[in-house]
Amino acid sequence: MNLHFVPTSFSDKLRRIDYIGSVIFIGSTTAFLIPLTWGGVVYSWHSWRTLVPLIIGSVGCGVFVVYEVYFAPAPIIPIDLFKNRTASVSFVSAGLSGLLVWCIVYYMPLYFQAVKEYSPVLTGVCIFPQTFTVAPAGAIAGVAITKTGKYRWAIWSGWALATLGLGLLCILEVGTSVPGWIFLNLVSGIGLGFLFPSVASAIQAATAAEHVPMALAMFSFFRSLGQAVGVAIGGVIFQNRMTANLLDYPNLAPNATAYGADAAGLVDIIKSMPDGQNKHDLQQAFVDSLRIVWAVCCALAGFGFLLSLLNQSYSIDQELDSSQGIVEKHQLRPHAEGTGV
Template structure:
């Protein structure tokens, strides 16, 4: 729809989603660190303003250059809104009580992610594409009204002047990190989609990104008095393993949410709105389960059981996806796709709480920022790696089925754009062969995710338990007014 209305190519359409994800990911740790200096409310309002401004740019876009600019600005704002929501809970809620509150936040963001395909499908079929962005404005308006009211008694314990606050920020570390992460993720996103993996346009950004991140880590270890990221959060082996599991979780989550709708539209020829209904059904398991898991972690004081159950469930669920093909009925598809939500429901909260439990109390904000970044990092890697696996497996399947090499390459390299052609084809051997090749491509994805879940489950048994009965430490406070005085609230 976007490519037709704005005259964009398949690559530009791909970047309409990817530009948001990249901007969302790379600025997460920086915005979290800045909020420690300028205060949560200031950075939250900045993020909301950026999201609203990006939405306006998208709504008024006349071409893809404007649209991608708006999506990037939206990504900056969306990342800030996401990370600040969780950081604020670490300021005012003790760790033991935090899982049940953070599970509600996770559920809210998951609901928005899952409702997106349904909304997008309805817009694609029945309205102008601008309504994809118009729907954001009421939420932005509520945010602008609510944030000042909600933060009227919450702020920094020690408020510095604007000039002193600027000097407190690790600008050099921030530039190294943002540049390195952006370059690396750009290369990963380009690989196998826009350029081949062997092209210097793919490997050079990845190499420069790695070198920049290495320089950032060395700089952070030895130079700044107030670093962007406290590397002590990686000193504990269990902490490092949990961050690695978070990377795999992000990869699994995005790949499921991206490729299941693609599967339904290509293999089962479902309309966008019906595909959205299937994905929305995930919320009826994922969201309540995440809330229940959060409450159970608070009650039991442990989280490792949820991590292990989550990855075990993903192994089973990816195995079920391998069972699906063009001949299975839609009822079987519906229940199997709903089962995918179980593993993610267990992992959404448990991994986040694990990072906070393992980190020192003074480092919790940095652990939350890094957890969110690494999860988004995994999502972005899923874009490139998932696309490469799908295209290569599908290409091999087409060639094995006797399709000419030129046709096989054309279909595999433009598999999403070809869905409309496939759906319009008359039933026959050619359509059956093409559909079967799509199924093989998706099975390549499911095998990859199954293997990743199996590795993750094995690694989860190496993580040691850390208690969640920790003292609350924060440079921010929630005050209650009592007469003419103001005291720190007990939470």
């Protein structure tokens, strides 16, 4: 065996910190994410207050990548993480799954409150088919991956079920029965639940041992980024479709822009309206607008499925290899393993 000691004094650690890269990364991601939270709510998506920070954040992220690749002596995000095909595909999958989960979690309750006119407490119960299937499905997939050592089957089946489930949500109508919407919500919850442990396993298996901690941190980052982008994308789609749909109803057309500005705010407007044709038309326009949101999510899930076909098979049995402290070096195992799933 070969033992070596890596200096770990406090001053050495301080010198290894990528201060410039950290500032660029934090500043760029903050500039990109903040306008996503107020776009269409505090300011319109066409406002310079929304567009300018989005552009600055996007350019800043590009500058960060260039700096990390060519100038950073000790990059905070090793570029080697993205040179492996499976790892890169899995990072995209993490972002897409986060996007889809939060798009569903945000907009499905609005369906129950605005269209079904359920109370907030009852709405929380109604999303159980989604929320109470994700965790058990993830646990089942995680145990199966551990037992079999294979993860690709869970990724493929997760994306397939998510695509099917999100497509089924397009069937939701104003008058959909309770058993109907329960069934329609179950499928996507199971599929998205399969993805969480399987994508993390793929990243861990495909990444060199010394980069695994950073790879898993990037998995969490891309998933969180997808969550923020998911609500924003859903908001843009809903607002545009809601405004266009309301123009088809003469009595509602004068307020089309105001009603379409905020999906959450529209819930109170609908609940305060007296029963009648105008209320039914507004609820129908609400459902029709959400249907486009689900359709776009279905397309993104389908893209995730096609992308997941690029995943390669690696052994999930990783040997610990750290650059911190005393490390025992063994002969590295062959990284890829056959064609298993």
